[in-house]
Amino acid sequence: MLTYSEVCNDTNDSEWLSFIEEVYPWIDTTLFRLKLEAHESASWRGHTLEWQDNSGYRATGTCTKCGKQVVCLTRPAPNQIDIGGEAVGLNCREEN
Numbered sequence: 001m002l003t004y005s006e007v008c009n010d011t012n013d014s015e016w017l018s019f020i021e022e023v024y025p026w027i028d029t030t031l032f033r034l035k036l037e038a039h040e041s042a043s044w045r046g047h048t049l050e051w052q053d054n055s056g057y058r059a060t061g062t063c064t065k066c067g068k069q070v071v072c073l074t075r076p077a078p079n080q081i082d083i084g085g086e087a088v089g090l091n092c093r094e095e096n
């Protein structure tokens with residue numbers, strides 16, 4: 001069964017994501033929706049994220065300018081949140 005990442009690696013394109021959801025409704029796009037949301041709020045704070053750890057239920061983005069991170073979890077534990085990390089809470093200071 002195809003996953004979204006096998007169809008498309010561009011996690012920043014919400015139009016493409018909507019297209020995938022329509023054409024391949026069996027693909028679980030939960031993680032990609034979270035990444036898209038995290039990417040948008042981190043970009044708004046000035047960060048430039050690079051994504052790692054795409055294990056299907058978890059993705060980590062690291063800012064190439066300041067090193068702050070964002071973590072997306074499709075199945076967060078009761079004490080966790082689905083989108084967390086300094087990159088969505090703090091502005092980029094272009095350190096390092």
Ligand SMILES: [Zn+2]
Binds near residue numbers: 048063064092093
């Ligand atoms: Zn940054």
